[in-house]
Structure formats: C-alpha cells, structure tokens
Amino acid sequence: MTSAEHKKSMYNNELESSEKLTNTWESVIGLEVHVQLSTQSKLFSGAATAYGAEPNTQACAVDLALPGVLPVLNAEAVNMAIKFGLSIQANIPHYSIFARKNYFYPDLPKGYQISQHENPIIGPGHLTIALENGEQKTIRITRAHLEEDAGKSLHEGFENMSGIDLNRAGTPLLEIVSEPDLTSPKEAVVYLKTLHTLVRYLDISDGNLQEGSFRCDANVSVRRTNQKQLGKRVEIKNLNSFRFIEKAIQYEIDRQIGILEMGGSINQETRLYDTDKQETRPMRSKEDAKDYRYFTDPDLCPVVINADFIEKIKQTLPELPQKKHVRFQTDYKLNAYDASLLTSVRELADYFEEVVKEKVPAKLAVNWIMGELAAALNKSNLSILESPINAKRLAGLLQRIADHTISSTIAKDVFEELWLSNKNSDEIIQEKNLQQVTDQSTILKIIDEILKKYPEQLADYKAGKDKLFGFFVGQVMKASGGKINPQQLNNLLKEKLDH
Amino acid sequence: MHNYTITELSNALRAKKVSSTELTQLFLARIDKYDKILNSFITVTPSLALEQAKRADLQYQNGSAGSLTGIPFAHKDIFCTAGIKTSCASKMLANFVAPYDATLVSRLNQAGTVLLGKTNMDEFAMGSSNENSFYGAVKNPWDISRVPGGSSGGSSAAVAARLTPAATGTDTGGSIRQPAALCNLTGLKPTYGRVSRYGLIAFASSLDQAGPMTQTAEDAALLMNVMAGFDEKDSTSIDQPVPNYMLTLNDSIAGLKIGLPKEYFSEDLDPKVAATIQSAIKLYEKLGAKISSVSLPNCHLVIPLYYIIASAECSSNLARYDGVRYGYRCSNPTDLKDLYERTRGEGFGDEVKRRLLMGTYVLSADSYDAYYAKAQKIRALLIEEFKQAFQKVDILLGPTTPTTAFKLGEKINDPVSMYLSDIYTIAINLAGLPAISIPAGFVEGLPLGMQLIGSPFTEEKLLNAAHRYQQETDWHKKIPEKFNL
C-alpha cells in the first residue's frame, strides 16, 4: 500500500465513524457537452456525415485540408443551433463570428479547428431539471457555439503507428457549456439526460452516445461549505455513458476531498476516466498551457441573425419535453411518473397520443406501451419508430380490452399475433375465437363442473382455507381457455362458494 | 507574332492568319529557347497545351470560338491545376499533383485558353523578388542581373519576355503590381472578393487576390471578363454582377478626379522616379483629368501592419503542411512531434519559416493585444482614410515602387529592407481596394510603373484610365531586345 493509499484508507475509516466530515464539503460541477448535429452534410463542406462509412470515404478536399480549399457554412447547422437557443430561452446575438483554434494533431487536418471564441451563436440561457425528490432546479447555460469535429485516430492492428480516419472531420458540433451550478453527480446526470432528451426532441441530434453524437466533459472542484471561492477544478474528458459520468464525477470528488483533507492541493489538469479501473487518471500526453492563438477566421464572414430569421425558426419548434410532461398530466390525468416515461422520447409520446386518439383510455395505453410493447421492442432491439405494431393497430387491441371483448390475458396472445402478422385485432380474435365469455349461465356451468371435479379442495375451502379461492379461479379460467371475464368470474365464484 | 497582345492574337486567330496550334508551338519554342536564362517556368505542359490548341482550332473551324479561345497562357504555380504539379515554388509541395482545378483555372479553361505551363514564384507567395523559390531565382528580362519582382516574378518575367502573351498572378501585398512595374507590364489586383480564391493556395486569406498580368489594359479587361465573378465555393467572394470591362475602356476621362497622396510623393522619393511619374500626371491633365492632393496619414504604418496581419494569417494557413496527407514528409520520424518539426523544418524555405514564426508570435497569448489586435484596429482606420479620400477623388495615383528593379542578392539578406520595397502597394491589400500598375517610363534603361488605385469595384474606371494612357504612350509596347528575336 502506498502512503497515499494508506492515507486514503485512514480517511475512509474516519469517515465511517464520523459522517460529519463530508458535511463540510460541497462539490461544484460544470458540464461541457458536444452534441453532433444531424445535418446531411458537414459544417463547412458538402461531404456526407453518416456514421459508419469506410475510412476516408466521406472526407472531401475541404475536409482533407488540401491546398487552396475554402469553407462555406451549412445553413441547417445554424438553424439547429438557433432552435436549441430558443428552447433554452437563450439570448441569440445579432451576429456571430467563427474563429480558428490553432493546434497540431493528426486528426485535425488544417492544423486548426474552426470554432467560435468570442461572439458565439447562442448566448446565456437556462435549462430546468427535475430532481429525484420532485424539486425543480434551474441550471444556467453560459453559451452554446458551433464548431467542426475532428477525425479519429485508430491504433488497433498497427505497430508503432496510428491510422487516421477523417470521415468525422468537419461534422458539425454544438458545444453547450453550463455554469458550475450542479452540485452532485446525480444532478449532473439528470442535467445530461434532460439535455439529451431535449436535443432529440428538437431533432437536431440523434444523441447516440455509443456513436459519439453526445459527448460530455465534466469540470469538477470541491470546496468547504462556507468557502466562497471556488476550488481548483479538474476537467474529466472522454465520458460516453451516463453511468460512467456519474461514477467518474463521484470518484473525482472523493479523490479531491481526500487530497485536501490531508493538506494537499489539487493540480488543475485534465484527466480521463478509466472504465476498467474505475478511476480518473491524468492524461498521458500533456501539452503545457495550450496556447490556441484564437483569431477570427478570415475565410469566413460574420453570420447575421435577424429577428425574422429567428421567428421563422421559432415556428418550426416542436412542443418541448417540459411542456408536454405537464400537458400529459392535465390532459390525460396521468401521474408524473407515467408522464415522464412517455415524454422521455418524443416519438414515444407521439405514439401514445395517436393511440389515445382512437378512444383508448389513457392509463390502459400507458400500461401496454410501457409494458408489453416496450418489452417486445427491447427484446428485438427496435425503437418505437420501428415497431411492427403501429399506434392504430395497438389501439385496435386496446379497444377490445376496454370494451371487454377479450381479457387482458388473452390480449397478450393477440399482441404476439399482431407483432408477427399484418392482421388487425378483430381478425385475430375472430379467427381464433378468443372472445371473452360473459354469459352468466355459461360461466356458472363451468364453475359447477370445476367444483364437482375437486370435492376435496371444496371441502378444505369451506373449512376455512381461503387461499384455495385462487385455485378455483385458475381452474375455471383454464377450463374456459382463459376467456372468461375475470371480474365476472370472481363475483360469480364468490357467490357460489360463500353462500 | 510573339509580341502580339491577346486582342491581336485573337483577331489573327479569327481571321485564320494563324492557328492555335501554330501559336502554341511558337510559344513553347520560345520557352525552350529562353527560359533556361530566365527560369520563369517551374512546369511546362507541351502535350496538354497542344491537345488544348487542337480543340481550340476545331472551335475556330466550326465557328464556336470565343475571345480567349486558343490563346496560349500561363498560370502562377499557386493555382491548383488538376492533374498537373502545383508546387507553390516550395519543396513542401514539390510532389503535389493537384486533384482539382482552381475556380479561376476552370473558368479560363472553359474560355478556351491553352496552358503552356506553371510559372515560378516566391515560395508560398512570400517575397518581393522571386529569390525565395525552391526552384531558383527568376531573372528580369530587362537586365538578367536583376530581380523581376515578386512574388509573381515568374509570370512577370515570362510575359515581359513574351514567352506567353499573358499570365495570372496573385497579389497579397503587391505581388502582381510590383513585378509588373519592374518588368514593364500591366498588372491588375482586383477588389478583394471580385475574383474567386478557391484553389488559390492561401497565404494571407484577407489580403490574397488573383489577377491578370498582361501587356495592356485592354488585355487585362478581356481576361477580367472571364476571371471575375461570384463563386459559391468561396465565402469571401462577392455576389455582384460583373460588367463587361471592354465596353468602357475607351470612355473619355475628361473630368476624372485624380488624387495624389502626398505621402507617396515625399522628399525621400528618388527624383528620377518622381520625374517620371510627374510626366504621367501631366499627360493625364492633358487628357482632361483634374489633379488634386489627398492625404493618407497612417500609411507609414502599412509595413508593420501588413507583416503582422499577413504573417498571423499565414502561420495558420500553412499549419496544414504536416506531411500526413500530401506533400513533403521527412524520413523516418521518431515520433509525431518529430514528424511535424522536421517535415516543416526541411520542407519550408527560410523566408516562409521567418513569417511563420512571426505570425505564431503575434497571435500568441502574450503578444496578441499588442500586435495583432492593435494592427487590425489601425487597419480599420486605414480603410476609413481611403474612404475619406475617395469622397473627394475618383482614383489615386502614385509610383508603384520606390525604385526600379534591384540587383539579385541585394536585399535578400536584409528582410526588412526587402519589405520596404512594398511601401506603396501594401496599403491597398489591407483596404481590399482594386489597383493597377502600368508602364510609365524608363529610368536608366529599366522600366518604372505607375499605380492607379480605385474605390471598391471600380475596376472599369481603372482599366479605362489605364487604357487611355496607353493610347497616348508606347512604354507598354517595349520589349527587352534580347528576347525580341
């Protein structure tokens, strides 16, 4: 055990015996999120941006930084940035400027990145998040700006060499910077998830974390609760899953507190999260005090954004998640939890509303969409958009439950059939003769048969073994092939047995 | 016919007095004979040229030829030409075969010009003497112990010796006008944004412009009709209609208001140069122009302004030359840093490295405000000064250079002295204005140029004033004897 580890374990022991220690520290977290915008072509060239292409087949002359090429700005990237700005009530400045960020790296073909320094396209705004305890918290967003993505370096299969793929070079990114308003790893994750949902709602990004469409860097520092000054902050890069982000930030907070408690000081540095060792470590190759030599890009002109332009984009904004969440509770009488689930993905919310439009009770719709349908989609790794059962067909099924044509149990069988075929529920119910049995005399007849069949159990029940009620229910249901209306069955059986 | 202007060649082709193939062969033969002395070409493209000439001749046969069809031509080796080596006179691009045509090149191709080859230049357009080329210095045809000027020295020498009737150049601080002045040519730097920069290998993005280097203003007008115009691939390209520059060439210039910046006629100006320019001024007065004096109080700052801004931009523009995707690459790099440092240390020449260091320095955190930011502010003041001057006059007039061509080797070891030879041309690039240099006389046997400067998008006025002067004088018709055979 090293001396640092020893000190840390001593600290942890102390902590176990006295929790008061942690109560004197608070953490300050700011997040920088790079969102890859889902434009067809790149930010400054007409090459494609689709993920997964063969290396360097989507890197045109401009992306390769050949001598003599020039950048031309993608209108849709600007539209998307403004959409985002409007959704966070941000200040949208009248004009905005592109600047060059100069540094050398093989995945940066020009030797500079076209980004924004002063005069970003989106000014200060805010995002309201819903904490676990139901409270709302407003997180300030400092700014958001457009910049081009770099290429990728690959190391597998090469000896002492790296291979550079520039397909990604030039893809538009929106860098969203928050103020250090977040105070815990959990809060950070809620902020990220809220942001994630938002960019997908706005249809400006597919938000695919594995593919790198949504990347997060965290700035973490700690300070004593009564301390006004911020502590030295550490940047953690390369976080590509919500789970890792929470773990990495927590680890970093603990690490910093550990050092400070022992009288040490924090190095202001950049660290990476090691997912195997579950710890943060300093980046291997360090450039001391990077001097990016920002200056206005002379190949581009100022982007002018006037009120008309903003108004036009405002017209294209969808209903935002927050608003939809509230509306679902009022319009459909759903609870906050169900509303959250449904509005987490815009397409899911749309699907739900389409179903309910067909006169399906809201709660029934929620249960089936978040239950059977969700399970089936997950199993087949499909998104709601790829569902083999569209909203209308599901609605057809749910209507038959609502009007008691079939029982919930039978409905599950019909669902399976819907999944595999193009038929509608009525056809399936008809074909397989699945209609619920609701005729009283028929039900009574089956009950009588069952009671006759199991005299011992009947005697036991009469003697006081109430649990056997369920047994009889099961047997009657089985005998009918599952088609008896459960409610009716319960009532009639109870009548029969208890009198 | 080697001393025919484009206009004359075009007429001869149309009148079937000569074919494009014959003309092309004529100029290729002259290049073969004379260029070992001048070193004005880096690459000569005989088979391509003859192929293009053949096509041009067909067009003349079937009556579909235009005003530039079949005209032999040369491009400064700073323009990307598809399938042809494009070196920027640098070891860094000595092996670079451009995979695409610069917009300018494709326009002139479509107009039917025949490409004789790519001309020599100062490496990456950095220089005023064409002594900074990886392919060796270019000689001035008027005196081969002297420089032709730079950075478009190759184009200038080639046209001056009539190895090609005209050529393209680029101008960032005077690189078309100064060599034109030192070689007895007409060189036009258009308004910034008038001609596309797509495919023009960048030096200083906010200053670079491409333009024609010709024997006459008339030829320049003909070329501008094709060269000028909006290009959607260039964000700094101006979307304004292109006039027919030929139409107004012959307009009367009576009443034209010409301003003489008093700072351009200071006591320091060589008396012989001053006298030559004064004669030109007198001629303009005779033609009806009204002469007055104007002032550009901050123009003494142009040298540091230019070098700070241009070097800052070029330090960034040249960062892409790292040996990874094209161009020179050092052998056996030990690691990434070594790859960059040795590729760039070995691939770039001395003057380029000097400016890259200068530019990196002025942009670096500690120096930014003192140099770059300050320079950009003074630039704004300069632009305003020109605006004020143009409220009183139509064009400005002055010498293009403070001296005639200097000797090879004279200034190469004193960069600052070299930079001072651009004193009259630099301000124009900083303000984005159009300007033309035309032959104004000879001083001790060497050509001297006069510069006419206009407000934005007034190339017609400049070409008109230049043309009227050329109708009254014959300086521009003179060819160095050695090459007039």
Next chain:
Amino acid sequence: MVITLEDVNKIADLARIQINPEEAAQYLKSLQGIFQLATQMDAVDTTSVQPVAHPFGITQRLRTDKITEIVHRKDFQQLTKYTEAGLYCVPLVLE
C-alpha cells in the same frame, strides 16, 4: 515588447518547425527588426476603434444542407504513399 532567443525557440516549438541555434539567432534578428517598426503603432490612439471584420461588411452566406461531394478515396490517397487500409499513417498517437 522585447523578443528574446528563448521566445524564438518557444515559438518554433508552437509552430512545429525545427530550427538550429544558428537559424534561431538569424530569425531573432529579423523579428526584432520588424517589431522595431511595429512600435510606431503605439503612437496611434485606437481606444475607440472597432476592429474591422471585413473591409466591405459582407456577411456569411449560408449553404443548403445537402451532400454535394461523393468522395473517391483513391483520388486523394494517391497524393501520399503513407496510407494503409484507407487510413493515413502517422507515428503512434498517445491519447
């Protein structure tokens, strides 16, 4: 501002250009010369001046978002011999 030899070496590092001590001394001299000229800029009052983004105040044109470049990788990769499996090769890059 005074520029020193140490500055020259630092800049050469930033600019990724290898220079030897002789060259460094030579560049120092010429840089000093230019910055000597630049001191004249100090005399100009620019406190109320806005740096100009573009001489004619033009604004950025926006390009329609569509794919206009179909890349034939071979055409570009024939410009260098240092490629493998379609990737550009460089000495190992540490993260």
